[in-house]
Amino acid sequence: MSRLEVAEGQFRIGGKPLRLMSGAMHYFRIVPEYWRDRLLKLKACGFNTVETYVAWNVHEPAEGQFHFTGMADVVRFVETAGELGLHVIVRPSPYICAEWEFGGLPAWLLGYPDIRLRCMDPVFLEKVDAYYDVLIPLLKPLLSTSGGPIIAVQIENEYGSYGNDQAYLDYLRRGLLARGVDVLMFTSDGPTDAMLQGGTLPDVLATVNFGSHPQEAFEKFREYRKTEPLVCMEFWNGWFDHWMKPHHTRPAEEVADVFERMLSAGASVNFYMFHGGTNFGFYNGANYGSAYEPTVTSYDYDAPLSESGDVTDKFVAIRKVLQQHGEIGDAVLPEPLPKRSYGTVRLTERAELFSSLAELSSPVERVCPEPMEKLGQSYGFIVYSTTVSGPRLGESLHLQEVHDRAVVFLDGAYAGTVERWDPKPLKLDIPAEGVRLDIVVENMGRINYGPRLKDFKGITEGVRLNNQFLFHWTIHPLPLDKLDGLSYRLYEADHVPAGPAFYRGSLEVEQPADTFVRLTGWTKGVVWVNGFNLGRYWERGPQKTLYLPAPLLRRGSNEIVVFELHGADKPEIALEDRPDLG
Template sequence: MGKFELQGNRFIWNGQPIRILAGAIHYFRIVPEYWQDRLLKLKACGFNTVETYVPWNMHEPTEGRFEFGGMADLVRFVETAGELGLHVIVRPSPYICAEWEFGGLPAWLLNYPDIRLRCNDSVYLEKVDAYYDVLLPKLVPLLCTNGGPIIAMQIENEYGSYGNDKAYLTHLKEGMIRRGIDVLLFTSDGPEDDMLQGGTLPDVLATVNFGSRANEAFAKLQEYQPDGPLMCMEFWNGWFDHWMKPHHTRDAESVAETLREMMDAGASLNFYMFHGGTNFGFWNGANYGDRYEPTITSYDYDSPLSECGDTNEKYDKVRAILSEYSNEPPIPVPPSLPKRAYGTVELTEQAPLFGNLERLSRPVQRVTPEPMERLGQYEGFIVYRTRISGPRTQGKLTIQDVRDRAIVYVDGSFVGVSERWDPQTFMLDIPEEGAVLEILVENMGRINYGPQLKDHKGITEGVRMNNQFQYDWTIHTLPLNDLSGLTFADANQQPLAMPTFYRGTLEITGECADTFLKTEGWTKGNVWINGFHLGRYWERGPQQTLYVPAPLLKQGDNEVVLFELHGAKRPIIEFLDRPILGD
């Protein structure tokens, strides 16, 4: 057993002062086979603690059904860290932000029309309590008070950036304690008056999050907590990327200067991120400032350990500084994992989406084009179909409040695209016999931060011809979590201009290695390798390759499936031995 506690302005571990030097590594963004490699590189850099969020939506994807295996095996991740001699800080939700889908909240919460998120709402708290009843007992045996590696746990996350409901925070705190969490509890917020006023609790350690001007941030923290230890719970040493924006980088020397400032102040700290990983599948989130901005598949974050686990200049500078403040001898840095360029693969089979709808989804009839959540769907795509009567000349088609990207077809012909951040209307001539209208909508990730958090997907209001709402819809939900029903045919032509699945085979001889799938020449879509959903690609960048960890591959034949929304120059992909992120 271990004892981690506060004494005045110091952290104490088993009776001795300790400075917490932590780095964020999210188990849910890394294949489990690589957890040990990333944790060893954290330790070799000079850190003594790993920090992780816990995404509620991954662990309870549908209400009452819980997942704690594979990439969701939180217990195994914490145990692995402990076996390597690392302490663990857990930030167990319900909300995590993290540029993760819906900030970690499960989308099925939106099935409750009157629910109020992140506050003392009885419906919301009932769902949180049911989740905690399952999650927290898994963590109790891993607490340092029970001989495990977990030394501290967070209450909510940056709550002062969202609200000021102290009754809500108190409910979470008391619920954690009541379920056996007896380690140090803390909150984390930005170093601003309103955030520290709204997000902290009496007798709970407050920590602050920032990327620079450490002494200013700590001075603000001390105005509210004059006697506690200084702790930066999120040192933003890099940043995340949105589609259609340049790749973010931060100079390694700038990171080193802020790190030294914190070390000279005697502070404890947590690098956010030390290693970012990947938003596999549909797990990326989105932001909403002036407009909706979805996050890319890579969560490289320009962190000291890259998306594929390689060290870099930032890693070297951080390791050098930490060694100056340590009495422990450095341990060797594990080598980079092998990379391999497998070359080009021709995708020789095609399965058009609209020819396979009935194999992927059972249609439902609705009066209006309902959003995904009301149909029990939480990710992927959705198709809305209706018939427009004719004749009509130059009728204006409007999709009212689409979330997030709609592709419009009339009688099977492409009409145009309307995007949430760039809504379009379309002038249509409908013949006397009428026409079939089909709208394919992509959920590009729910908002993970800020007041726009409640983010339904699909068509959330309606579809109009001029001012006339159109009713009587056939809807196909397309979560795309099972592609086994697709019927592929040999492709004897160029890629289609319609949404189509393409399939090919990557043949591997010898040992499997990490690789990077280059999507140049393709427009927009998703990729699966051996049934594992790698994530999204888009020619608008900045990401131009998708990371493929070696454990997803096998010797011999590997199935590659692309779901392309618009078409490609030629049905070929390429596997490189390096990533391309940005220009």
């Protein structure tokens, strides 16, 4: 039995000093076939520990329905790390941030409209307890005290950035203890007075998160913790991207310099991220500063290991620093995984959304256009339909609090787009005979950080023509979470839909290899390969290609489906051997 201990201001395990040289990677952002490759590369860089969040919404997608297989097999990920001789830090907080949808909280929580998040709210705690009653028994055999690789567990994540409910933090701590977690526990927060006061517990190891100015950060930490080990639990060596904003990069030399200064101060460090991976499916999060900002599909993060697992200049610079400090082991760097260009694929089958709604969704009737959560829907799209009487000339259509992007149609003809970050009304003329009004709303990712976590999706308040609310709606939920068996009303190849439509084609593969999907000429939508949701694309960038890992392909025929919201000039895609993140 070996337990990570704190003694005389340093970590010790099995009686020997240990400096944590850790890198973050999230099993739920990496296909399982690549876990070993990514972990081997982390070890070959010189790290002795891997850190991962545990995403509640991945493991309990519907209340009471738990999922721990495939990309959700956290047990296998931890076991793989242990087999490679790595220590593991697990952060199973109910909330993880991570630029992940809703900060890892399951969307079904919002079906309880009065719930209060991340505090001593009895409804919230009841749901956390039910989740932990399933999760923690899976992790307990993997604790170092049980012979496993997990040496530390986080209680909550950057809680001081959100609240100051010390009773809530202690409730989580006691809940972990009661379920048998007997390894070192810790908190992590930004290095400010408010964050360190609100997010820490007096008898629990505290750590700090930052990307630069390590001396100042550790000085502030020392004002609160005089003798504890210095730990940067999140060294932000890169950053994530938002749609419509430039791609973030950070020079390798700058990162190496900050890292060197932390090591010289005697600190343990966890690189956030060492390998970012991908926000597959509808799991990207969003931020809200002055406006709503959705995160792109790639979570490359400009990390030492790229989205597709390639060594970068940052990797080389970090390894050099570790060599100088004598932290390098004898792990061998695996060979790069092959990349391949498969050329152009024409998507010859097409199906219009509106003519396929009956096959895709069961409609519900409501007086008001209710948000997704009130209909039991978590992700994807939702279609609101009603009829409007006429004549009405020069009227303004207001979508009151639309979350997040709505494409509007009158009798099937495109009338405009309304976006949450720029909610301008649409000018409409309604003819004397009236029209059918259809509004296709996309959930572009729930807010994952800050005070606006309670982020309902769809039309969250109402629809008005001028000041007159429109009532009596037919609503079609479109989670698009099960493409297998979808019934399309397919059209001939020469029929090009003008509005939202599904496009389908086939890719023939002799030897599967990593590739990147480019959608030049397309506007906005989602791509599936063999039923797996690769994520969103958008011509506004910065991301221009979607990563397609080889394990998602098979020898022979591979089905590709694109759901395009606006129409494509030329319904074909290209599969290339390198990414384009902007």
